[in-house]
Amino acid sequence: xxxxxxxxxxxxxxxxxxxxxxxxxxxxxxxxxxxxxxxxxxxxxxxxxxxxxxxxxxxxxxxxxxxxxxxxxxxxxxxxxxxxxxxxxxxxxxxxxxxxxxxxxxxxxxxxxxxxxxxxxxxxxxxxxxxxxxxxxxxxxxxxxxxxxxxxxxxxxxxxxxxxxxxxxxxxxxxxxxxxxxxxxxxxxxxxxxxxxxxxxxxxxxxxxxxxxxxxxxxxxxxxxxxxxxxxxx
Amino acid sequence: xxxxxxxxxxxxxxxxxxxxxxxxxxxxxxxxxxxxxxxxxxxxxxxxxxxxxxxxxxxxxxxxxxxxxxxxxxxxxxxxxxxxxxxxxxxxxxxxxxxxxxxxxxxxxxxxxxxxxxxxxxxxxxxxxxxxxxxxxxxxxxxxxxxxxxxxxxxxxxxxxxxxxxxxxxxxxxxxxxxxxxxxxxxxxxxxxxxxxxxxxxxxxxxxxxxxxxxxxxx
Numbered sequence: 077x078x079x080x081x082x083x084x085x086x087x088x089x090x091x092x093x094x095x096x097x098x099x100x101x102x103x104x105x106x107x108x109x110x111x112x113x114x115x116x117x118x119x120x121x122x123x124x125x126x127x128x129x130x131x132x133x134x135x136x137x138x139x140x141x142x143x144x145x146x147x148x149x150x151x152x153x154x155x156x157x158x159x160x161x162x163x164x165x166x167x168x169x170x171x172x173x174x175x176x177x178x179x180x181x182x183x184x185x186x187x188x189x190x191x192x193x194x195x196x197x198x199x200x201x202x203x204x205x206x207x208x209x210x211x212x213x214x215x216x217x218x219x220x221x222x223x224x225x226x227x228x229x230x231x232x233x234x235x236x237x238x239x240x241x242x243x244x245x246x247x248x249x250x251x252x253x254x255x256x257x258x259x260x261x262x263x264x265x266x267x268x269x270x271x272x273x274x275x276x277x278x279x280x281x282x283x284x285x286x287x288x289x290x291x292x293x294x295x296x297x298x299x300x301x302x303x304x305x306x307x308x309x310x
Numbered sequence: 311x312x313x314x315x316x317x318x319x320x321x322x323x324x325x326x327x328x329x330x331x332x333x334x335x336x337x338x339x340x341x342x343x344x345x346x347x348x349x350x351x352x353x354x355x356x357x358x359x360x361x362x363x364x365x366x367x368x369x370x371x372x373x374x375x376x377x378x379x380x381x382x383x384x385x386x387x388x389x390x391x392x393x394x395x396x397x398x399x400x401x402x403x404x405x406x407x408x409x410x411x412x413x414x415x416x417x418x419x420x421x422x423x424x425x426x427x428x429x430x431x432x433x434x435x436x437x438x439x440x441x442x443x444x445x446x447x448x449x450x451x452x453x454x455x456x457x458x459x460x461x462x463x464x465x466x467x468x469x470x471x472x473x474x475x476x477x478x479x480x481x482x483x484x485x486x487x488x489x490x491x492x493x494x495x496x497x498x499x500x501x502x503x504x505x506x507x508x509x510x511x512x513x514x515x516x517x518x519x520x521x522x523x524x525x526x527x528x529x
Binding site for chain 1: 313316317320321323324327328330331334335337338341342344345348349351352379412413414416418420428430432434437439
């Protein structure tokens with residue numbers, strides 16, 4: 077190209093065009109660039125939404141006592157809201173893989189009056205004689221432990237353990253007129269947040285210790301747990 | 311050559327990004343469906359102002375059972391109070407949590423042997439169980455119980471918001487008129503005729519102080 081005034085070749089402009097030629101893009105390349113940006117914006121948006129939804133689910137699962145099965149090969153359990161005082165409910169998941177699980181109830185075991193309570197965390201102190209073992213099929217189940225509240229202030233209250241709404245064990249437990257709430261405890265491995273447990277582990281759904289109201293009243297201990305067929309493990 | 315290389319990089323980037331986006335989209339749809347399922351259980355309650363209290367009644371699986379989803383702001387010291395037909399009542403302070411929190415409050419009723427009304431109230435950290443006598447001459451069946459007047463301001467299924475200096479009544483249950491008349495005739499508890507069967511609410515210590523002052527002024 078000539079310079080109109082001097083008639084010389086405009087070297088600077090040519091050099092500039094030559095040096096910038098590698099930064100000129102075809103329409104298809106520009107479309108590819110825009111598509112790339114759009115795809116990665118979508119990736120970041122989805123990732124952000126997934127994280128936010130996961131956080132919401134943690135909160136909602138706790139509020140709704142939702143059983144979350146994170147590992148299909150592990151036992152999972154969540155404590156459901158109690159319907160009445162002194163009653164408890166759980167939703168559990170038992171895997172199809174070995175070992176098979178059973179629902180074990182031990183107690184109520186009576187200790188002598190004027191003695192300290194049994195050590196509830198050690199299941200071995202519970203008598204084998206007062207042990208009921210119920211096989212549980214793989215899948216999701218509901219377990220209820222409840223009093224018969226129709227007879228208040230009696231010394232003995234009918235107590236039930238239900239599996240999927242059907243009574244699987246019925247026994248007498250000393251009523252509130254015999255034991256005192258102060259000093260009596262109820263502990264559990266479960267909570268209102270769903271939890272998975274290591275394979276072959278024992279899950280103590282409830283360990284209840286009832287302290288006698290008077291020195292002449294005995295103390296009682298009762299435990300409901302999920303136990304692998306091979307025996308209890310800690 | 312350079313342009314071709316750029317194109318190749320872009321195409322690979324689109325392929326990888328597209329695959330991740332599709333996977334993330336599938337994960338999101340699954341999680342979102344689960345979120346909607348749980349939201350249907352505990353109710354949808356958007357928190358527009360985190361410094362306020364939010365309450366929403368949620369559906370339960372049986373009559374005689376009531377539940378509310380509540381949001382409490384950070385540094386909110388909650389005190390639960392109730393008052394029963396016999397003039398009895400109580401209060402319980404819940405420890406001061408630093409963080410904002412949501413929980414479900416449940417109140418269950420049931421009639422035992424036609425003579426006793428059992429109430430079980432449960433919050434995340436506390437539970438309360440008490441029995442109320444059904445007055446002599448009052449033919450109160452389970453069916454009648456669930457027709458009792460329930461008026462608390464949050465009995466609908468809408469989201470309600472409150473300032474932290476306000477008391478929130480969740481439940482205010484009173485005998486219906488035709489039972490109230492029998493209740494009056496049965497006399498011993500006549501003085502409590504206008505009292506509800508159960509009032510149940512919560513508020514901060516400051517909110518209850520303000521409420522008590524208003525009640526005292528009105529008396």
